[in-house]
Amino acid sequence: MKKPVYIMSGFLGSGKTTVLLNLMEACKKRNQKPAIILNELGSVNVESHLFEDQRVIEILDGCICCTIQSNFKETLDQLMKERETFDVLFIEGTGVANPIELMEVLLQPTYSKVFDIFSIISVIDAGNFLSHLSIFSSSSELIQLLKDQVQCATYIVMNKLDQVSKNKLHKIEEKLHQLVSEEVPIHFTTFGKIPINEVFMKRFTINHLSHDRKGDVHEHVHHHAFxxxxxxxxxxxxxxxxxxxxxxxxxxxxxxxxxxxxxxxxxxxxxxxxxxxxxxxxxxxxxxxxxxxxxxxxxxxxxxxxxxxxxxxxxxx
The missing domain is CATH 3.30.1220.10 (CobW-like, C-terminal domain)
Incomplete structure (x- = not known):
């Protein structure tokens, strides 16, 4: 049986790790043994204490979607050899990772026979979402990065709702509907709380990721160099x-x-x-x-x- 894979995406500070910790609690209740790949831009993970009792492989000092993709493949090779030791795989990229690059690695024949992508979960910081997408406060590189992270998602977590007014939330919803198709579920929440059954029980399709968009992403492989x-x-x-x-x-x-x-x-x-x-x-x-x-x-x-x-x-x- 293939191992289900959940890719955690989202810009810096959106709350990916909090969502991941909630998923870990759910795994514990479901008697599932997770394996976790954590990727950090820096040379050390200052949050490793949060995962003391978990099977974690850290990939540091670069981004596994591009600059250190070989490290990502080596980690997958290792996990393939140890497939009997875990039930589900979670991958948390850096806040500037493009998950389509990770998806394309996992879809290679070497890995697709073992790993099955269930969902690309994109976590969004509601308090900063609109300003990050504004041409008046953000660079074109940042705007493109955020659009890529949102548009490739199969499940969106709009986090930190406690930091926005009703009026601003309405504007956020309007912007989201411009970026994603109606088939992509959007969950509005605080503190990374998500409907666990909805995330775990349904395998989301990736058909809405067009070949044209994949080509666009390749042109921006290093768009986070800033x-x-x-x-x-x-x-x-x-x-x-x-x-x-x-x-x-x-x-x-x-x-x-x-x-x-x-x-x-x-x-x-x-x-x-x-x-x-x-x-x-x-x-x-x-x-x-x-x-x-x-x-x-x-x-x-x-x-x-x-x-x-x-x-x-x-x-x-």
């Missing part, structure tokens, strides 16, 4: 108020930041999650006591180095 990721280690302890204020002051060209920090007066390590206009921090529950305080910043390359210098000046020991 995105850069930098990692900063040796982050000194800071007050929560100071760190949040600094993050909220950053320019729109920073699309994502995440990391592990110490807060003044607190014993625990804290997870930092930043997306534009949204900063969250919470204590990390982990058995790993050897964590290294570090931050990863992802954004447009012309701004990211300046942000790195500013952070090191303010918070590095």
């Amino acid at each position: 995105i850069e990721a930098v990692r900063i280690e040796n982050v000194s302890a800071a007050s929560k108020k100071t760190l949040v204020k600094w993050l909220n002051s950053l320019p729109d060209e920073l699309y994502r930041a995440k990391g592990i920090v110490r807060l003044e007066g607190k014993e625990d390590f804290y997870q930092v999650q930043y997306a534009p206009k949204n900063v969250r921090m919470y204590p990390i529950r982990t058995r790993n006591q050897n964590m290294i305080p570090s931050m990863i910043f992802i954004g447009e390359h012309f701004a990211i180095q300046k942000i790195k210098e500013q952070f090191e000046h303010e918070f590095s020991s």
Whole structure:
């Protein structure tokens, strides 16, 4: 029997990992053993503690849809040899990955005899969706990337509804209907909560992905070259108020930041999650006591180095 595959897509900060964690909980209840491929642009995954009890293969320092696709194929080769150890495969690409590139690898005869693509799940950040698609606030490369991620989806999760008004939600719905066909289900939610049975029980077709669109995607294989990721280690302890204020002051060209920090007066390590206009921090529950305080910043390359210098000046020991 082939192994069902779910490809997780969506721009930086949309909530892909939260949706994936909800799917992991569902697998546990269904007595399914998942395998997970996690891809990060940076050289380290600062969220690995979230998957301590899961079978996870990390592919770091590049994007498996193009620049390090060979690593992706090697991982699939490994999983094919170990197919009896898992029931379902989840693939979370980077926030700038184009899932059609992953799909085309999985459809190659070598892999299609073992893996069966059930769904391409695209997660969207409702709070930033319209601004990211606006020619007045985004580059043409970013706009094209977001359109590709949405238009290739077989299931769309419109996440973070708590951050938008009813009027803005209406505009979001209008824009979505311009981009996707009526046959693609759209689920509106917060905190990545999705109807598990709807996702797991139905195998979605990929017939709506035309050959013409695939050709367009090939022309944009490196359209995310304008995105850069930098990692900063040796982050000194800071007050929560100071760190949040600094993050909220950053320019729109920073699309994502995440990391592990110490807060003044607190014993625990804290997870930092930043997306534009949204900063969250919470204590990390982990058995790993050897964590290294570090931050990863992802954004447009012309701004990211300046942000790195500013952070090191303010918070590095």
